[in-house]
Amino acid sequence: MRxxxxxxxxxxxxxxxxxxxxxxxxxxxxxxxxxxxxxxxxPAAPDKPVSKDSIMxxxxxxxxxxxxxxxxxxxxxxxDALFKANCAQCHAVNEQVxxxxxxxxxxxxSISWLIPWVKNSSKVVASGDEYAVAVYTKYNxxxxxxxxxxxxxxxxxxxxxxxxxxxxxxxxx
Ligand code: HEC
Numbered sequence: 001m002r003x004x005x006x007x008x009x010x011x012x013x014x015x016x017x018x019x020x021x022x023x024x025x026x027x028x029x030x031x032x033x034x035x036x037x038x039x040x041x042x043p044a045a046p047d048k049p050v051s052k053d054s055i056m057x058x059x060x061x062x063x064x065x066x067x068x069x070x071x072x073x074x075x076x077x078x079x080d081a082l083f084k085a086n087c088a089q090c091h092a093v094n095e096q097v098x099x100x101x102x103x104x105x106x107x108x109x110s111i112s113w114l115i116p117w118v119k120n121s122s123k124v125v126a127s128g129d130e131y132a133v134a135v136y137t138k139y140n141x142x143x144x145x146x147x148x149x150x151x152x153x154x155x156x157x158x159x160x161x162x163x164x165x166x167x168x169x170x171x172x173x
Contacts, residue, residue, distance in 0.1 A: 072159070079160025082153055090144070093164040099144060100135065102161045111155060118154045120146040 083091075090098035105114070109131065117124050117132065121144040124132040136143075149157075 075156045075159045076163045077160075078153070079156035079158070079163075082149065082157050083160050086147055086149070087157065093161055094167045098142070099139060102158075103164070103166065106158050106162055111158065114158060115151050115154050118147050118149060118157070122146070 087102075091100070091102050093101065093103050095101050109117070113124075113129075113131075121132065121136070125136045147154075
């Protein structure tokens with residue numbers, strides 16, 4: 001007598017399991033529409049700090065035209081990794097760390113100045129370049145290390161810097 005409700009619950013449970021199992025099989029076979037949709041929308045999720053707008057402004061700054069290409073997005077991503085590996089211990093985009101904040105650097109300096117600077121800043125300082133001497137002096141003659149990076153890698157780093165959004169509050173500096 002008492003085993004009846006238990007038996008009923010068991011068979012309901014079994015039925016549920018059977019339904020769920022069948023549904024899983026259907027999903028696996030892509031017969032259920034939303035399963036495929038979920039997979040398709042998945043890769044858009046990763047933590048990309050790069051917004052469409054910021055890439056547009058990067059494009060504008062580079063004078064490369066208004067097109068937003070996958071190539072540019074890839075370059076920014078490469079620059080992100082290179083920045084974190086080589087520069088982030090002394091630089092941030094929007095605030096001074098050991099070295100200056102790098103936001104707007106491509107407006108202050110051309111890429112043809114920046115590439116030799118990153119490769120060997122002391123050589124640029126030694127050449128008597130006015131800007132280089134001034135920034136070197138301002139930062140207590142603390143020499144930035146030289147980097148064995150390619151022109152393209154350095155360009156990627158500044159593409160990444162330009163793609164970073166400005167802070168919400170204007171910097172009082
Ligand atoms: C060990 C600390 C350190 C590291 C690492 C470093 N920098 Fe610097 N950077 C400095 C300092 C300090 C200055 C200020 C100039 C000077 O003292 O020579 C500077 C200056 C600069 C400037 C000039 C900024 C301006 O406003 O004129 C740029 C551009 C720059 N660094 C880019 C980079 C990039 C790109 C990397 C990574 C590839 C990097 N730095 C890695 C310390 C560093």
